[in-house]
Amino acid sequence: MSVDLETVKRVAKLARLAIDDERATRMQGELNAILGFVEQLNEVDVEGVEPITSVVEMDMKKRVDEVTDGDKAADIVANAPATDDNFFMVPKVIE
Numbered sequence: 001m002s003v004d005l006e007t008v009k010r011v012a013k014l015a016r017l018a019i020d021d022e023r024a025t026r027m028q029g030e031l032n033a034i035l036g037f038v039e040q041l042n043e044v045d046v047e048g049v050e051p052i053t054s055v056v057e058m059d060m061k062k063r064v065d066e067v068t069d070g071d072k073a074a075d076i077v078a079n080a081p082a083t084d085d086n087f088f089m090v091p092k093v094i095e
Contacts, residue, residue: 003031
């Protein structure tokens with residue numbers, strides 16, 4: 001796939017980039033090089049290769065999912081200056 005100058009200008013406009021003709025010509029070469037590299041990657045046979053998220057095999061740290069006692073609403077609002085039925089009360093900001 002090859003990118004022409006008009007496509008470069010259109011992409012630049014969509015990205016809200018102001019570029020002149022000289023910069024667009026340089027970007028055309030850069031975009032074509034990037035797309036050429038991507039085409040090379042498409043030629044690699046990855047059949048049977050497992051996807052990985054890290055180079056080193058790691059196990060995810062997990063904690064035991066335990067039910068706790070909960071019922072801490074009164075403790076949470078204990079130091080609040082004003083509460084109502086275990087809710088924080090704040091002064092009105094918008095009139």
